[in-house]
Amino acid sequence: MTTKTKKTTAVEKKLIGLADIVIAAADRAKDPTFAIPIRALSNVSFNPRKGLIEMGQKKQARSFFNVGMAKKFMQTVLVADALSELQRADLTTSLREIYYRTKHTIKDSHENTFDTQDESDPVIEDLEVSLAALREELHVRAENSGSIVGPVVFGDDGDRVDCAKLGKGGYSVPSIVEPEYLEIRRCTADFVLLVEKGTQWNRLSEDKFWRRYNCVLLTGNGQPPRGVRRLARRLHEEHRLPVYVLVDNDPWGYYIYSVIKQGSINLAFESQRMAIPKAKFVGLSSADPERYELPRNVGIKLNEKDIARAKELMNYQWFQKPAWQAEIKRMLTSGLKYELDALANKDFQYLTKKYLPRKLKEKDWLD
Amino acid sequence: MSKKHSSAVPAPSASSPKPTSEPAAPQKAPAKPAQQVTAVEMGARQREISVSEFFTKNRHLLGFDNPRKALLTCVKEAVDNALDACEEAGILPDVTVALEVVSNGEPVAPSQASKFRITVTDNGPGIVRQHIPRIFAKLLYGSKFHRMRMSRGQQGIGISAAGMYGQLTTGKPVKIISRTGPKAAAHFFEVQIDTKKNEPLVHENKQIEWRQPQGTQVTLEVEGKYQKGRASVDEWLEQTSIANPHVRLVYRTPEGETKEYPRTYHELPPSPREIKPHPYGIEFGMLLKMLQDTKSHSLSGFLSSDFCRVSPQLADEICRAAKVSPNMKPRDLKGPAAEVLYRTIQNTKIMAPPTNCISPIGEKAILAGLYKQIKGEFYTAVSRPPAVYRGNPFIIEAGLAYGNRPEDQTKPQQPAQPKAEGEHEEEDSELARVIRYANRVPLLYQQSACATFKAVLNTTWKNYGVTQSRGALPGGPMVIFVHMASVWVPFTSESKEAIADYDEIQKEITLALRECGRRLGLFLRRRERAASEFRRRNIFELYIEEVVDACDRLKGGTLQKEKLKAQLQKIATSRTGGLKTDEALGKTGAGPEGLPHSIIVTAEGVEGEVELASRIEADAAAVSFSGEAGRPVAEKPADKPSRGKAGQMALFNKPDGPNRPDRPNRRNRPNRPDKPTPRSAPRGKK
Ligand SMILES: Nc1ncnc2c1ncn2[C@@H]1O[C@H](COP(=O)(O)OP(=O)(O)O)[C@@H](O)[C@H]1O
Numbered sequence A: 001m002t003t004k005t006k007k008t009t010a011v012e013k014k015l016i017g018l019a020d021i022v023i024a025a026a027d028r029a030k031d032p033t034f035a036i037p038i039r040a041l042s043n044v045s046f047n048p049r050k051g052l053i054e055m056g057q058k059k060q061a062r063s064f065f066n067v068g069m070a071k072k073f074m075q076t077v078l079v080a081d082a083l084s085e086l087q088r089a090d091l092t093t094s095l096r097e098i099y100y101r102t103k104h105t106i107k108d109s110h111e112n113t114f115d116t117q118d119e120s121d122p123v124i125e126d127l128e129v130s131l132a133a134l135r136e137e138l139h140v141r142a143e144n145s146g147s148i149v150g151p152v153v154f155g156d157d158g159d160r161v162d163c164a165k166l167g168k169g170g171y172s173v174p175s176i177v178e179p180e181y182l183e184i185r186r187c188t189a190d191f192v193l194l195v196e197k198g199t200q201w202n203r204l205s206e207d208k209f210w211r212r213y214n215c216v217l218l219t220g221n222g223q224p225p226r227g228v229r230r231l232a233r234r235l236h237e238e239h240r241l242p243v244y245v246l247v248d249n250d251p252w253g254y255y256i257y258s259v260i261k262q263g264s265i266n267l268a269f270e271s272q273r274m275a276i277p278k279a280k281f282v283g284l285s286s287a288d289p290e291r292y293e294l295p296r297n298v299g300i301k302l303n304e305k306d307i308a309r310a311k312e313l314m315n316y317q318w319f320q321k322p323a324w325q326a327e328i329k330r331m332l333t334s335g336l337k338y339e340l341d342a343l344a345n346k347d348f349q350y351l352t353k354k355y356l357p358r359k360l361k362e363k364d365w366l367d
Numbered sequence B: 001m002s003k004k005h006s007s008a009v010p011a012p013s014a015s016s017p018k019p020t021s022e023p024a025a026p027q028k029a030p031a032k033p034a035q036q037v038t039a040v041e042m043g044a045r046q047r048e049i050s051v052s053e054f055f056t057k058n059r060h061l062l063g064f065d066n067p068r069k070a071l072l073t074c075v076k077e078a079v080d081n082a083l084d085a086c087e088e089a090g091i092l093p094d095v096t097v098a099l100e101v102v103s104n105g106e107p108v109a110p111s112q113a114s115k116f117r118i119t120v121t122d123n124g125p126g127i128v129r130q131h132i133p134r135i136f137a138k139l140l141y142g143s144k145f146h147r148m149r150m151s152r153g154q155q156g157i158g159i160s161a162a163g164m165y166g167q168l169t170t171g172k173p174v175k176i177i178s179r180t181g182p183k184a185a186a187h188f189f190e191v192q193i194d195t196k197k198n199e200p201l202v203h204e205n206k207q208i209e210w211r212q213p214q215g216t217q218v219t220l221e222v223e224g225k226y227q228k229g230r231a232s233v234d235e236w237l238e239q240t241s242i243a244n245p246h247v248r249l250v251y252r253t254p255e256g257e258t259k260e261y262p263r264t265y266h267e268l269p270p271s272p273r274e275i276k277p278h279p280y281g282i283e284f285g286m287l288l289k290m291l292q293d294t295k296s297h298s299l300s301g302f303l304s305s306d307f308c309r310v311s312p313q314l315a316d317e318i319c320r321a322a323k324v325s326p327n328m329k330p331r332d333l334k335g336p337a338a339e340v341l342y343r344t345i346q347n348t349k350i351m352a353p354p355t356n357c358i359s360p361i362g363e364k365a366i367l368a369g370l371y372k373q374i375k376g377e378f379y380t381a382v383s384r385p386p387a388v389y390r391g392n393p394f395i396i397e398a399g400l401a402y403g404n405r406p407e408d409q410t411k412p413q414q415p416a417q418p419k420a421e422g423e424h425e426e427e428d429s430e431l432a433r434v435i436r437y438a439n440r441v442p443l444l445y446q447q448s449a450c451a452t453f454k455a456v457l458n459t460t461w462k463n464y465g466v467t468q469s470r471g472a473l474p475g476g477p478m479v480i481f482v483h484m485a486s487v488w489v490p491f492t493s494e495s496k497e498a499i500a501d502y503d504e505i506q507k508e509i510t511l512a513l514r515e516c517g518r519r520l521g522l523f524l525r526r527r528e529r530a531a532s533e534f535r536r537r538n539i540f541e542l543y544i545e546e547v548v549d550a551c552d553r554l555k556g557g558t559l560q561k562e563k564l565k566a567q568l569q570k571i572a573t574s575r576t577g578g579l580k581t582d583e584a585l586g587k588t589g590a591g592p593e594g595l596p597h598s599i600i601v602t603a604e605g606v607e608g609e610v611e612l613a614s615r616i617e618a619d620a621a622a623v624s625f626s627g628e629a630g631r632p633v634a635e636k637p638a639d640k641p642s643r644g645k646a647g648q649m650a651l652f653n654k655p656d657g658p659n660r661p662d663r664p665n666r667r668n669r670p671n672r673p674d675k676p677t678p679r680s681a682p683r684g685k686k
């Protein structure tokens, strides 16, 4: 665990507030109830002006004396307790450690407080949204699963980290990248390229693409974790770097792009700090196979889930731009999806030497 | 003779009103087309060796295939006879069964012993002196074969076969004491069979003093094996007691224990009426035999007087249709002409037989039997209206006992063993048990061949809130009771172990089971509702601790924990308890709706047939206080209770096959301090 000297009690106060709700309700012989903002499509809206997904006002009551909610209620109090312990001790921890910390068998029963981590993770998210506290503020970190390479220098725990001198492996992006934890000392890059897949990031890093095009290469190995998103946002905001996103050509890739751009439905309240409304989609576009003459046989047939997901995306407010409707429709009519890796069909270095240079030159991207 | 005859139990010879010209029981047809004389000779020769040979060859058909089953068969034949006799005489049966190990000197443990003395005593009408030797020492002698009347014994082969088995395996004669009334003398007999002649040999015959004013006592010494568990004597007697709650049964086990099954139903079953066979129910071979045996002089007279539902007009009609003269002598009708008659009868529309000849157990009595013997939460019973298969009237009855008594559910839980991720509370894999009866006699063998069992499998128990894997018995602590009562129960074989699968029978069983299931479903839904209230309060109590502790830690240990706990508990009770729980439990005095002929046991008491249930409790309680009924038993193991009501036996125990060592009885009534029973581990809650 990382120890930091930081004296903010605001979050802790919010956590103690939960105990106060219970005590106050008990005093008035009322059913203790927490109001938890709903984390679902029904409670988010797209703010076209800001280009962000914003969380609505809808809240769900979580009452103690309701059979369906009693356990969740108890779990919420337990997690709040564990989080406040972190605040007091000024430690950070992982989702998994919180699960283990709060798990025990309830006295006089065979019942566990939590059976799997799947039960504790959503409770943490519930607390994030209801206390309007970021996960970092709660001292909970995600796994490090992002990499960065390029002309940028960080200060991390007093160490100077020059991402241009870390070979092809780059720097592993920590999950908490707030200025108190990670300082951006210098950045001379022209743009950020955020790549969905680690394999393609490796290709670009190995080929020193970043040096040739003076950019920062970032990847989150799939759906980028908060640290990666937040770092991209900081580079964008603090150093005015445009952000380009490179993902597979499938509905999942579109969604990853949209989360980077305007935030996720689940944690819409974090959009303020995470989203990059000006991020651009460079590829892989459903128009690319034709434009770059990818043979049909390197495509993959869309399965039923893909088709359903694509249709769902078309209904999202933030995919209403005609270009996007056309993009998704084109995928559906072709019935195929393409992985970035498929570019290797032409040449191992096709991505580095042909595809991206041409994309950037032609400014061929979607907004 | 038709082919049929060679596989059937030989027809009675000497007891027939009139010896027939045919050989009585030709085991094999003569090999070559022979003249009449030769056939008669052969028949005569065969008859000389017939009894012992017949017995040795047909041991398995008669239920003596192995020592364990033989012991059961002997008990069964004697008890069946005792009950038949009492009921026919209108006496509420009081039957004592005693099993003793026979050893020559060295005491042998019952499980190791190979010879047993079986003594069955009844309070029935007794037997007239002159009949005693032939009843007990002549095969195929009885009063029940030649009539169509519902009874346990059918073939006149039961008790004498048991006697013969004893004689063959131990060399000991059958001993009988019988007394026909307080004013008559008691007679003591020792008889054996002359196996060559199938005639009794009387070894001893004297008048004796007997403390019983009336009744019969039979003592057999046989080779056998005593083993508890499935298909044991113990199980059979217990099941007998369930289907015959009007019987008081005392059982002295070879281990010296006395189990008493009290009488919990104080009415005799209505006496079944005798009927003539219905033409549809007759097989060709039987028709041939009846043609020979009849007292009628004309064919049409035979048809109208020896069968039910055949009027003289209908008889003439049948004869005309079969192109035979109504006036011909029945005995002259043979060969193809007889076959034509047989087929004509089957194709003639004849009214269904009367059904008042069957005496069902009745819903109340079934409930009484189940309630007495099985500890459950829910009991129900269904008697179907009479139906007919192949001209034989029958009635199907079904019953259900379900669940664990409330007191069993609240038994102290084992200290909670923390569960690891992916680990769950043990699934309840217990399967239901089917107990089957034909004319009130338990059927213990050949379950899967039995129509009743198939009907249980074919019932969709899931519809009634009970788990069931495909093609399997329903799951859960449940006993399913099925009874077929008929003047003629169609067994799949002569050993009378499984009921044959006629469509009409299958249909009736299914209908009865469905009604039981429907009521069970109602009960389960109701209980579920009540339990969810109960659970609600319980989980709140569990969680309150957790929440209060966490709040205390959040508040830095400054909280008045007890105060907060009390406040929350009060809210929990007011939110879930009180009147509403009672409503959910159906305790507002409305009684179990839509649940006729049912008993429901809850923690608070009994509902439904309350009167019946409380009488049974009283009967059961009386047993515990009644004086020493048996004679003193030697070598009573000190740690084993020697007497007391035979409580809920191993009915729910898993069917592990007959070799399973008997497990401790986990369902004894707790209000019996004299019998401390080790409890098995509590069953997991779902
Ligand atoms: N305990 C008894 N009391 C009175 N009669 C009996 C008793 N046991 C047997 N009998 C008579 O003896 C007959 C023969 O019995 P059994 O050989 O068992 O044949 P079944 O029971 O098939 O008729 C019975 O039909 C009955 O009339």
Ligand SMILES: [Mg+2]
Binding pocket: B077, B080, B081, B152, B153, B154, B156, B157, B158, B159
């Ligand atoms: Mg008999």
